[in-house]
Structure formats: structure tokens, C-alpha cells
Amino acid sequence: MRSEICNHPRIVDAETCLAGCTCGGDHPAPEVTLYSGEDAAQMMAEECRAVYGDRPVLLLFDPETYAVAGADLEQRLLSEKVNLTTHQFDSNPVATAALIDTVRDLDHGMALIISVGSGTINDLGKYSASEDQIDFWCLPTAPSMNGYTSGIAAIKVKGVKRTLPAAPPKRIYARPEVIQNAPLKLRQAGFCDVLAKVVSDIDWQCESLLFSGSYCGLPAAMMTTVEKSYSEHGLEIGRGDESAVMGLFHGLLISGVAMSLAGSSAPASGGEHLVSHFWDMREPLTGREPELHGLQVGVGIILSTACYRRLRELAAEDLPHRGEELFAATAAEIPAIWGPYADEVAKQFQGKRDALIQFNTLLPQKWNELQTLFQQVQSPEYFAELFARTGAPFNLEAFRLTKEEFMLAALNSRAIRERITVLDLAAHAGVLDLAANDALQLLSC
Numbered sequence: 001m002r003s004e005i006c007n008h009p010r011i012v013d014a015e016t017c018l019a020g021c022t023c024g025g026d027h028p029a030p031e032v033t034l035y036s037g038e039d040a041a042q043m044m045a046e047e048c049r050a051v052y053g054d055r056p057v058l059l060l061f062d063p064e065t066y067a068v069a070g071a072d073l074e075q076r077l078l079s080e081k082v083n084l085t086t087h088q089f090d091s092n093p094v095a096t097a098a099l100i101d102t103v104r105d106l107d108h109g110m111a112l113i114i115s116v117g118s119g120t121i122n123d124l125g126k127y128s129a130s131e132d133q134i135d136f137w138c139l140p141t142a143p144s145m146n147g148y149t150s151g152i153a154a155i156k157v158k159g160v161k162r163t164l165p166a167a168p169p170k171r172i173y174a175r176p177e178v179i180q181n182a183p184l185k186l187r188q189a190g191f192c193d194v195l196a197k198v199v200s201d202i203d204w205q206c207e208s209l210l211f212s213g214s215y216c217g218l219p220a221a222m223m224t225t226v227e228k229s230y231s232e233h234g235l236e237i238g239r240g241d242e243s244a245v246m247g248l249f250h251g252l253l254i255s256g257v258a259m260s261l262a263g264s265s266a267p268a269s270g271g272e273h274l275v276s277h278f279w280d281m282r283e284p285l286t287g288r289e290p291e292l293h294g295l296q297v298g299v300g301i302i303l304s305t306a307c308y309r310r311l312r313e314l315a316a317e318d319l320p321h322r323g324e325e326l327f328a329a330t331a332a333e334i335p336a337i338w339g340p341y342a343d344e345v346a347k348q349f350q351g352k353r354d355a356l357i358q359f360n361t362l363l364p365q366k367w368n369e370l371q372t373l374f375q376q377v378q379s380p381e382y383f384a385e386l387f388a389r390t391g392a393p394f395n396l397e398a399f400r401l402t403k404e405e406f407m408l409a410a411l412n413s414r415a416i417r418e419r420i421t422v423l424d425l426a427a428h429a430g431v432l433d434l435a436a437n438d439a440l441q442l443l444s445c
């Protein structure tokens with residue numbers, strides 16, 4: 001039994017935070033720590049006992065995560081005489097308000113919740129713990145998304161996925177062997193989600209240049225420390241090579257921290273994320289169960305990069321001055337696309353109407369500076385090939401998306417959020433439909 005509690009390294013330390021900042025703002029480093037090693041479960045069990053003694057602890061998993069890591073951790077916690085309650089969700093759980101109620105019914109009087117799993121189980125534990133002010137730790141089982149360290153949870157409320165605030169875990173314990181052997185599709189999804197930053201960072205710089213001035217180079221600087229280990233290594237990630245997959249996993253953890261540091265999801269969520277949110281939100285209307293977040297985002301990356309390429313071909317004098325007209329045309333589509341949710345979407349879109357009208361004068365003025373940013377983005381072919389190199393198919397069919405549903409999202413997802421992204425720039429410049437068709441070609445083979 002361990003009587004001392006180790007202070008594991010923070011995922012991003014305070015000096016790194018200061019060094020990369022370009023905005024002069026305040027970026028307190030999140031306290032989440034990581035212990036990574038084959039003995040991570042044993043370390044977790046001993047430290048759980050050392051920190052919480054006889055106080056009750058709730059362990060969450062599903063049958064799949066129980067098999068790969070939960071059973072082993074449960075044994076170790078019991079051997080350390082942790083006062084343990086366990087809960088197993090059904091296979092493929094969805095983070096619904098109903099399951100949150102289940103967890104919150106169980107967590108009365110608990111000192112700690114531990115999630116064993118990836119996206120959904122992490123979100124269920126994180127959100128419940130946060131709401132009930134209970135400590136939260138996590139043992140990840142897949143490098144599938146950047147939500148482990150983020151300050152938000154995706155919860156489906158009345159059929160619609162919402163992004164709600166939730167405190168990140170205090171401690172993460174990772175077993176490389178488990179992460180490395182996660183199902184291929186989950187590794188591919190994480191690969192797409194971490195690379196989203198490459199385009200969302202440019203979206204953020206464009207928006208900042210045009211309007212808010214809020215850009216900070218810190219998130220991008222943080223990512224450059226790990227990027228090399230995974231960014232070109234689709235094949236190795238597909239094969240399950242330890243250094244590439246663990247590099248990807250660290251990249252995802254840092255990407256989640258970057259969002260909390262920036263106080264906004266802008267560093268990791270631009271236009272490429274909007275199409276994914278679009279399909280999540282459309283589920284009650286279409287009956288299509290959303291694909292893994294990262295894979296839908298990967299489709300969005302192909303669209304965003306196609307937009308950047310089309311924008312690169314334009315000169316300032318090519319830009320139309322039709323901000324108002326284009327706003328009205330997209331707004332007119334909202335009722336047919338969103339039915340009962342139309343009012344909510346219309347409100348979001350209305351929130352950026354003024355900005356879109358200002359495009360008439362701002363875009364020509366800033367076009368040279370914007371072009372410098374557009375030039376930094378790689379081609380859609382580059383990303384499509386990279387994602388497919390993992391060995392899992394990367395096309396609309398694999399993700400159960402029809403061409404019609406893809407085009408609908410490509411042309412209309414800019415309406416669902418107030419944030420200005422490359423999709424708005426492309427729509428204003430009159431190249432969004434061309435870019436959508438470029439992406440469609442790539443995603444149809």
C-alpha cells in the first residue's frame with residue numbers, strides 16, 4: 001500500500017504556457033496530471049486508496065472497456081481495499097441526460113468517480129462529477145478524441161447533442177498497451193480530431209484578423225511540441241505502433257488542454273467541426289446515428305481545406321459585395337432543414353449577420369493578409385490520403401452519409417453557430433458550392 005501520493009507531471013506545465021503566449025492574456029495551466037506506464041492501473045489503485053482512504057468511489061465502464069482495462073483496475077482497487085461501487089453501462093452507450101441521471105443517482109456521497117473508457121464514458125463521468133462536485137479521474141482506453149482534458153462534455157438532451165461545461169479530470173492514468181490496441185476506427189477518429197487543429201487554427205486567425213483580435217499563438221505552440229510524433233504517421237497509427245499512437249494520444253490530451261487555456265474551443269473547433277455538429281443535431285430528424293465525432297470532423301477537414309484552396313485562387317477585386325443577400329438566402333433554408341429546431345438555429349445565425357455584412361468591406365481590405373493565412377493550409381487530397389493511410393476506409397459510404405446529406409451540411413452548417421469560420425468566407429466569396437463539390441469527389445471514391 002502506498003502512503004505517499006505522487007504528484008505526476010501536468011500535461012502542460014506553467015512555463016510552457018507563458019512561453020507560447022502571443023496575446024498577453026492570462027492562461028492559468030489546468031491542473032490535470034498524467035501518469036503513463038504499464039503499471040498505471042496499479043498506481044491509480046494505490047493512489048486512490050492513499051487519497052480517499054475508506055471514502056466511497058464509483059467506477060464506470062461498459063462491457064468493452066471492462067474487458068480491456070476495467071476488470072484489471074477493479075481487481076487492483078479491491079486489493080487496495082478501496083470502498084468501491086461499480087456501474088456497467090450497456091455496450092455502445094450514448095451520453096444522454098437519462099444516463100447522466102443514472103450516474104447521479106449512484107454518486108450520492110461518493111468522493112471520486114473513475115471512468116474507464118473513451119468519449120462517452122468519459123463525458124458521463126466528467127459531467128456527473130462536475131455537477132455533483134465530486135473528484136473525477138480517468139483511465140482512457142482509446143486515442144479517439146480530445147475531450148479527455150477539455151472543460152466540456154457532449155450530452156444529448158431531448159435528442160439534441162449539447163456541449164456543456166464540465167471540469168476536466170484531476171488525474172489521468174494511461175496504459176500504453178491499452179491505448180495502442182484500441183480499435184482501428186477509434187484511432188482513425190482521434191487522428192482526424194487532432195489534425196482538425198491545423199485548419200481550425202487558421203479559421204481562428206482569419207476571424208481574429210477580421211474582428212475579434214483574440215488570436216493567441218499558445219495553443220499552436222503547445223501542439224508543435226508533440227506534432228511530429230503523429231502528424232505524418234497515418235500508417236503507423238493504423239498499425240498500432242506505440243510511438244505513433246502514444247504521440248497521437250498526447251496530441252489529443254494537449255489539444256484538450258489548449259481549449260481550456262484559450263478559454264474557448266476556437267483553437268480546436270472551426271468550420272470542420274460545424275459539419276459534425278450539424279449531423280449530430282440532425283439525428284432526431286434523419287434517424288441517422290452520428291458517426292464517431294473525429295470521423296465526421298475528418299470529413300469537415302476535407303471540406304475546409306477545399307474551401308481554402310478555392311479562396312487562394314481569388315483576388316480582392318473578385319470578391320462580390322453580397323453579404324446581405326447571401327445571409328438572407330442561407331437564413332431562408334433554415335426552417336426546411338431544421339423543422340422544430342429552426343428557431344434556435346436562426347438565432348445563432350442571426351448572431352453573425354452584422355459580421356457577414358461587414359465582409360463586403362472588410363474582406364477586400366484584408367485580403368492580402370488573409371491570403372498569407374490561406375497559403376498555409378494543405379490540400380484536401382493530402383488529408384484524405386493521410387486519413388485513409390490508417391487502413392480504415394475514409395469516405396461518405398463508410399460513415400453512412402448520403403451525398404445529399406453531405407451537401408446539405410457543407411452549404412448550411414455555417415448557420416448553426418455564431419462563430420465565423422472558413423465556411424462563411426467561402427460562402428461570401430461564392431466558392432462554397434465549388435469547394436463542397438471538390439470535397440464530394442474526394443469523399444465518394
Ligand SMILES: [Zn+2]
Pocket residue numbers: 020021022023024025026027216217218
Ligand atoms: Zn495568450
Ligand SMILES: [Zn+2]
Pocket residue numbers: 145146193196268273293294297
Ligand atoms: Zn473535436
